[in-house]
Amino acid sequence: MEIPIIFKIILLDGTSQRLTLPYFPQSIDELYSHVKSQCAIQCPFKLQFMDTLFGNDFLNLTCITEIENRCTLRIVCLESTSEGGLSESDQDSVSRSPLLHQSPEAAHSSPVSPMSCVPWPAIxxxxxxxxxxxxxxxxxxxxxxKNGTLLTDIDPKMKSDILSGLLQEVLKYGVYISGKQREQVVRSLIEKHPCLRERGSDCGFSAWKTSLKDKLSNYRCLLRKIGCPEVTVNSLKHKPEGCRKAALGVKKPKRAEVNFLPDYPVAETQTSLQAIQESLLMDVQIRNNRENIKLKMEKTFALRRQEIIGDMPLVADFKARWPALFDIAEINAEFRRITTVPLQSKFLSQLDLYSEELLKIFQKKGGQVGKKLESVLEGIADCEVDAGRERVLKALCVYMGEEPGDLLQEFEVCMTTPMITMRIPDRRTLFISMGRDRPLIPLLQSLESVPLAFVMLFGLIYALNLSYPQKLSKTFEFFQKVLMEMDVNSSSPKILSLKNRLLK
Incomplete structure (x- = not known):
C-alpha cells in the first residue's frame, strides 16, 4: 500500500481532525474537494496554512506547492457576517449549542445543561x-x-464545599461517571492539594472517592424529582418487572456518549416534536430536500434518543418511524450529535494513519493466526485504497482472535436467512438481524465500499443504542478506543497492548 498523505485540519468550530489522502493533491481545487468531502463542509470556505517562516501564522493558501505532507490547514468560512458580527455558519454553530433553547436565566442558573456537549477530559x-x-x-x-503535615481536621462545611465544587465540575460532562472517572477526579484533587491526602490509605483518596460517589448519588435523586430525563429513565417505575432494583438495568453512557439522553428543547413538547417527526415521513419522499430534513432531524434529536433509550423499539419499527436517519449523511450527523466526534472522516483517516504499523505487526505474527493473516493480506501492496482498507479491517478481526465472517459475508438477499449478529455483505447493502430465524432488515443500500459499510455499522450501533456484536467485541473496541479515540482510559489489556505497539 502507498503511504497516505496526511494533513491536520482545523475545523470551523475550533476542533481538529486528520485529512488522509491516497496521494498528494495536484491542485488547490482537488484539495478543496477532498476537504469539503471528508470534513463535511457545507458553506463556502477558503484554506489557510501554517507558515513556519512567519512564526507559524496562518496565511491564505494560494498555491499547492506552499504545503507539504503533515502540514496544518485551517478552514475559514467565507459567508458574510450578520449585524451581530457572526457569520451564518457561526450562527448555525450557536444554534446547535446546548443552551440554544434555554432562556438566559436558565443558561446561567442551571447546574447541568439538558444536552451537555463536552466529552470527558484527559486531565x-x-x-x-x-x-x-x-x-x-x-x-x-x-x-x-514545609514539613509534610496533612490536613486531618477537615470541618464538615469545608468538606461539603469541596465536594460541591467537584460536583459542579463533573456535571459539565454528565450525571453518570464511571469508577475510573471518579478516581481521576479525586486523584487530581490530591495532586493539586496534597494536604488532603488520607493517612492510612494506600492510594491516599479512598474516602474522598466514596464521598464523591455519595454526593453524585444524592444529586441524581434531586434531578430525578425535578424531571431530568437522563435520571428519570432509571427510576424504578420505568424499569421492567424483572429489573426493579436500583442497580439493575441502568441506562447510562457506556461508550463515551456525550449526549446520551438530552431533554426536549425549551418551548418544545413531545406533541410538537411528534408533529415534526410525522412531517419528516413526507419530506423523505421529496427530492433535493436534504437541508429541510437536516434541520428537522437536528430539532427532533432529543425525541429520537428518548424513544431509543426509554422504549427500546425493534429496529424495523424504529426505521419505519425515522426513515431519514438511515442515510449516510444523517448517520454521520447523528453520531456527531451523540459523541461530538466526526464519524466517517475520523474513522477512515485514523485507519489509514495506523495501516502501515498494523501491517508490520500483522506480518510479525506467527502460528496459525499468522498464516491466516498472511492469506488475508496477500497482494495488499497492489490494492486500491478501499480494497486495502478492507483487507486491513479483516486482518484486524483475525489478529483479535475473531472471525471476519461474523462481520463480513456475501450472501444472496433472502429475508429469511438466519443470522445471529450484524453483518456487512460484499453486495454493498448493510443488513441487521438480532437473532436466529429472525428476518434480515436492510438498513443501508448503495454503499460505495466495504470500509464505508464498516463505518456506517459502527455509527448505527451508537444511533440505535445497540450492543457490540459479542463475537466481535475486541474489534469494535479497537474501532472505538484506538481509531475514534473515545474513552481510551478504560481500554482492555489486549487493546492497550496493541495501541502501545502502534505508537512506538
Missing part, C-alpha cells in the same frame, strides 16, 4: 472553591510542603 480540572476554603487549603498546602 480533570479542579475548580476554585469558596474564598475561605481556598484560603485554608493554601495555608495547609504550604504546611505540607
Amino acid at each position: 480533570f480540572h479542579i475548580p476554585s472553591f469558596s474564598y475561605d476554603t481556598d484560603l485554608k487549603l493554601q495555608q495547609a498546602d504550604l504546611a505540607f510542603t
